[in-house]
Amino acid sequence: MFITLEGPDGSGKSTQAQRLAEFLRQQGCPVLLTREPGGTPIGEQVRGILNNLDNTAMHPRTEILLFQAARAQHVEELIKPHLEKGDLVVCDRYADSTLAYQGYGHQVDLAVLRQVVEYATGGLKPDLTLLLDVDSEVGLNRRAGGGDWNRLDAYELAFHIRVREGYFQLMKAEPQRWVLIDSNQPPDDVQEKVRQVVMARIEKRKSQIKLRD
Ligand SMILES: Nc1ncnc2c1ncn2[C@@H]1O[C@H](COP(=O)(O)OP(=O)(O)OP(=O)(O)O)[C@@H](O)[C@H]1O
Numbered sequence: 001m002f003i004t005l006e007g008p009d010g011s012g013k014s015t016q017a018q019r020l021a022e023f024l025r026q027q028g029c030p031v032l033l034t035r036e037p038g039g040t041p042i043g044e045q046v047r048g049i050l051n052n053l054d055n056t057a058m059h060p061r062t063e064i065l066l067f068q069a070a071r072a073q074h075v076e077e078l079i080k081p082h083l084e085k086g087d088l089v090v091c092d093r094y095a096d097s098t099l100a101y102q103g104y105g106h107q108v109d110l111a112v113l114r115q116v117v118e119y120a121t122g123g124l125k126p127d128l129t130l131l132l133d134v135d136s137e138v139g140l141n142r143r144a145g146g147g148d149w150n151r152l153d154a155y156e157l158a159f160h161i162r163v164r165e166g167y168f169q170l171m172k173a174e175p176q177r178w179v180l181i182d183s184n185q186p187p188d189d190v191q192e193k194v195r196q197v198v199m200a201r202i203e204k205r206k207s208q209i210k211l212r213d
């Protein structure tokens, strides 16, 4: 089973992914915890290029393709082999981030993005995607380390709001894959909800497999 965590900046994806993986391991499930961009040695090198503040000349198309390059490697080298072994894969961001950030946030043509994402992933889709949603000011505040969010310019807030709305659109298009989690709550409460959703989905899959046998 392939589980991804999505949501705007500072919504608690990394915090919750880590805690979910620990919890599932305690339940006896073999778990791969991974993240995008990155996850593999090649992917982590690409992440370094994407995060390097010296790379101000990077063109938006270059950026989009670098994300997909890291993703292609991630799918083939890590995610697919673990899924084939029967492991649970918990991934902090995946293909939906490209659609939400580059598509809805930067307003790049969604049809084109869907094609490059399809190419990068070889069509591999998550079984379950948790949308950790926070109010835009809350998310920006968290990321700024609790500082005064007014220091962030209006562009950043507007971008953040477009990304958040984009996630809602993606969820609406595939309601069976997505579950909305209110991440304005304290981390323990969010984790409780995350566990409930994931355990319910695991139980459902087990009963479906039994019925098939
Ligand atoms: N539910 C919460 N309530 C308050 N603070 C939180 C909560 N969840 C996470 N935080 C804090 O907010 C900050 C961002 O959390 P985290 O890194 O998990 O978010 P993220 O979604 O992974 O962010 P990014 O998109 O930037 O990777 C961290 O300092 C974390 O401790």
Ligand SMILES: [Mg+2]
Residues within 6 Å of the ligand: 013, 014, 015, 092
């Ligand atoms: Mg994170």
